[in-house]
Amino acid sequence: MRRDVFAMRLKALPARQWLLLAVFLLAALGSVFFATRFVVKTIYWSAHREEPIESWMPIRYIAHSHDVEAAILFEALDLPPGHEDRQPIGEIAEREGLTVTEVKARLDAAIAAARLEAATQPAGPRDPETPR
């Protein structure tokens, strides 16, 4: 009698244990994946304070994040200067009949140009009218 119960238990247990083990391994795999992702993202963040432009970002946020004037970004998209547009660029792209990739490229170019200008200006030729 006891032997029968034991045999039944042996037969019943492995299936449940296998399932438990499989789910455990999946969970462990998920833990490793997200731990790795966490480390990678943290390193990326510390190296790239400025983030890639995403379609959810409003122009003013991009200007804030990249520390440039919002006006030059509006200008890059041929939007009226001083335009009070708080919509994400994905929406702007749709409205203006542009692709998000194109909008991103224009904004990146405008940011790069503004940077270049800011970097070269102090070292550039002095304004003759500026007193020494």
Add this chain to the structure above:
Amino acid sequence: MTEALMVFVVDHGALALFLILAVNCVGVPFPTSLIMLAVGSLIEQGEMALWPVLAAGIGGAVLGDQTGYVIGRWGGARITGAIALRGEGAGAIARARALTEKWGGLGVFFTRWLLSPLGPYVNLASGAMRYPWERFLFWDFLGEALWVTAYVGLGIAFSRSVQNIADVLGSLTWFLVFGAATLFLGWRLFAHFRKSRVAAG
């Protein structure tokens, strides 16, 4: 999805955040972390006001959780009733209730902010297990207040790196969720092996 929600937030402000968090806490997986961080950045840029955002955010989240609790309580009564009628069901339900009674508060608190993806399920379970409502509300409010304040606060502090910090925090949150599941399953597995060894020996 994120884009449409951002349009909603910039157009309707704190009210939009209230609705987004309420719907999210019932169980619709919106990218709420990114939204709250972005709202923090908008506050830092002077485009939104802090206090209405915090009030609306916490209010919306708590409302969503309470809805989940009520659904669990109404829907759960039928399910637990049906289980209790079957063989050992009544014992299992009683054990689950006792466990909820003992650990429910901490479970509710930590699944509001640290393990937030689990929140909606804990709401349903708390209702179904008839965890006392006043205590649910207390821990729920405390946890959601911490969640909303922390994410909006981080958005204000790192207002230039919303996407980066959302990626980092998202990975951390899911690591903690999977880590907790791994520990729990590992413990169950260990108990199983020990039991079968005792049965064998």
